[in-house]
Amino acid sequence: MKIYIDGWFLAPPLRGIGNYIKNILLNLNDLDKKIKVEILIPSDNYKFEGCPDHISFKTLSSKNIFFWYNFIIPNFLNKKENSVIYFPSGTSPLFTKLKSKTFSTIHDVSYFQSPFVVPFSYKPRRLLGRIYLMLSFFYLVKNSSVIFTVSNFAKYDILKIVNFFHFRKPNIEVIYNTSTVDIKNIRFKKEKIILCVSGSSAQKNSKLFLKTFREKIVDNLENWTIYLVGLDSNYSEILSCGAKLVVKKYLPSKDLSILYQKAYLFLFPSFYESFGIPLIEALKSNCFVLASNRGATKEICRENAIYFSPVDSNDFSKKILKIVKLYPQKPLINFENFILQNSWKRNAKKILQIIFQNFYL
Known part of the structure; x- marks a missing residue:
């Protein structure tokens, strides 16, 4: 038996889905x-x-x-016998029925949400990407022996789309994401740092973050540094509240890990997330977490976070200031939460077991 895994999203520097794929691969140790x-x-x-x-x-x-998924992959796989293809990104061919048995991960269905739920860009490339993901969803629902997803929230959303289009109900397995952060290796003291790991898409809601710190927060935050990681540019500025804002396009995982450990407060303003690995990394790093009340955040963080409305900058700013005033008091985090105890090794093993069990069905 041979398992092929689609590695298109392993392009360096690795980001969300690329890191997901790499972490699964690095932990496939116990193969027959x-x-x-x-x-x-x-x-x-x-x-x-x-x-x-x-x-x-x-x-x-x-x-x-487009050529990768619709010509290169199908032409290669359809020459193979007794094989499996795993699409871990939710992106797939659109037209070709593959000889290989198909498995996939659909991380979320944000591309089906209305702009009132998930704001989206009207730039041609992003619109085409959104349409392609919709068509990939239809292909994977129809052709996957098993669809993996990352939370019950994501599973519920997948099934809503399936029911709306009257598709056959697919076999969906929830395997929660996790983090490489090791609670035992936290070695830096907390500093006056506020951290947000975001992205440039409208879904990530970085506009609320910037508006809040530039316009709503007027209290004295002198000696605080606010990091926003994941936008399209690098710059820094001194805000009217006295804090220093540092915006970074990208940070290597080692540098980001240190920043998590030093950060006192982690902010997560996203409109829609089916999981949110940064939430787990922040909790494992013993940060206070202030998270959007939309998406899967409550399923993931449970009692370990404070929640706010991602459309209300007043609510956001009040809760930021409330937490900042607690410094240097430590947060109370329930590390018995199953998701905080999870590991990539456990996830990789479960994915492999399910693929193996379903290959012969």
Whole structure:
């Protein structure tokens, strides 16, 4: 039995889905010797070190995502027998029925949500990407033996779309995301740092973050530093409240891990998330967490976070100031929460077991 894994989103520098794929691969340690895993990548620079010996990379040169999924992958797989293809990003071919048994992860269905729930960009490239993800959803629901997803919130949303279009109900398995942060290795003291790990899409709601700190918060936050990571540019400024704002496009995982450990307060203003790995990383790093009350945040954080409306900058600013005034008091975090105890090794093992069990059905 051979398992092929789509590696298009392993493009460096790794971000959300790329990190998800890499963490699964690095923890596929307990494979039966009869099972081989090959990662299909469009370029040699997608390779990374640390994978178990039974995992290899296969380069199928391509520079275009549409050709990758609709020509390169199908042409390669349809020459193979007794194989599995796993699409871990929710992106897939659109037209070709594959000979390989198909498994997939659908992380969320934000692309089906109305702009009143999830604001979206009208830039042509983003609109085309949104349409492609919708069509991939239809393909994967129809062709996947099992669909993995990352929360019960995400599963419920998938089933709402399935029921709306009167599709056959797919086999959906919830496997919660996790984090590489090790609670035992926290070694930095908390400083006057507020952290937000976000993105440039409207869904991430970075506009509320910036508006709140530039217009709503007038209290003295001198000596505080506010980091916003994940936007499209790098810059810094001194805000009217006295705090220093530092905006970063990207931080290497090692630097980001240190920042989590030093941060006193973590902010998560997203309109819609099916999970939110940064929430877990912040909680494991012993941060106060102030999170949007939409999406899966309450399922993930439970009693370990304070919640606010992502459309109300007044609510957001009041709760930020309330937490900041507690410094240096520590948050009360229930580390017995199952999601905080979860691991990528456990997730990788469960995904592999489910693929193996369903391969012969």
